[in-house]
Amino acid sequence: MAAIRKENARPPFLMAIYVLLFAAQLLVCGAAKRNVVILTEDNWASMLEGEWMVEFYAPWCPACRNLQSTWEEFADWGEDLEIQVGKVDVTEEAGLSGRFGVTSLPTIYHVLDGEFRKYTGSRTKDDFISFVDDKKWENVEPVESWKAPNSFLMSCVSWLFKISMAVRTIHTSITEDYGIPVWGSYCLFAAVTIVAGLLIGMVLVFITDCLCPAAPPKGFYEPVQMEMPPTKVRRDDRPPTEDQEEEDEEEEEMEEAEEGDAEEDNDANIRKRRVKATAE
Known part of the structure; x- marks a missing residue:
């Protein structure tokens, strides 16, 4: 048995050659990769x-x-x-x-x-x-x-790809590490998407209103002019003058004269009616 093992044993120099060839191959491959x-x-x-x-x-x-x-x-x-x-x-x-x-x-x-x-x-x-x-x-x-x-x-596209890969990594972690079903992961992402969309929309609207405020409707700040009926100023409200006093006196005299004429006419009519009544 010892003789057989001695015959099958390889010389040490052959093993050294194999090692050197293997090392040289690794160096060549490493140089190519570099x-x-x-x-x-x-x-x-x-x-x-x-x-x-x-x-x-x-x-x-x-x-x-x-x-x-x-x-x-x-x-x-x-x-x-x-x-x-x-x-x-x-x-x-x-x-x-x-x-x-x-x-x-x-x-x-x-x-x-x-x-x-x-x-x-x-x-x-x-x-x-x-x-x-x-x-x-x-x-x-x-x-x-x-x-x-x-x-x-393309820089923006690059960021979108990064975000998609991050979402994919989170989805894998949720479903595999935490045992949440796939539909649960989708619902979670949908809720996050809706909330994030609302917040981003509110921020954009606020920024837009600050930078570009909307113009008010035409005539919004203009005073409304309403047509009022003309008001008559009573003469009693005015301070009296000499001419007005004279006119007032003349008007009063004319009114008294008219009243007197009206009383005389009434008396005459009454007499006529009495005379007519006695004649009948």
Whole structure:
């Protein structure tokens, strides 16, 4: 048995060679990986300077996994092509996924001094090298400025993606960690959404009223003029004058004369009636 074990034992120098080869392979793989820059929310702005080729991928994507080795081989040419090669994991960086408008995987962008172009060619190392070295990117229309990843609009989209991922994380935590059913999580989010909408609406209305107060209706502050019937001022309310006193005396005399004439007429009528009555 000892002889058999001695024959099957490998020489120590062969084990040393295996270890050295394994270490060399790890170093090569590590060097290849170091050539690919891992981009995140913290360092993505570095691609706005210089020339870049950036891949957006997901670990669960089969096409992304097939492209992985090719992309690392292409990264080895980065120094010769005077470009930097990067990649973004969309499962970890949802904000960058929204910022770049990634709708399919893998998605590759060519970036030159803040000008973005989407790569749609073949996904081979030679095609990548030719695209950069032969400047084929000049035949590709750049992304419009208002849709560029560094624009204000896409920054807002990036925040929306971050919020959606946060909501998804909270939903997962509620249903898995706390055991709340899915419908209960949906009801909770609906209530929070309604309350938040009401509060935001009240704040916006208050700000709008302060900055742009509504104009009052026409004639709201104008005094209302009502037509009043003309009032007659009695002469008794006026302070008497000499002419008015004379007129008053004349009027009184005329009234007395009229009263006297009326009494005389009444007496005459009474006499006539008596005479007529005695004659009958």
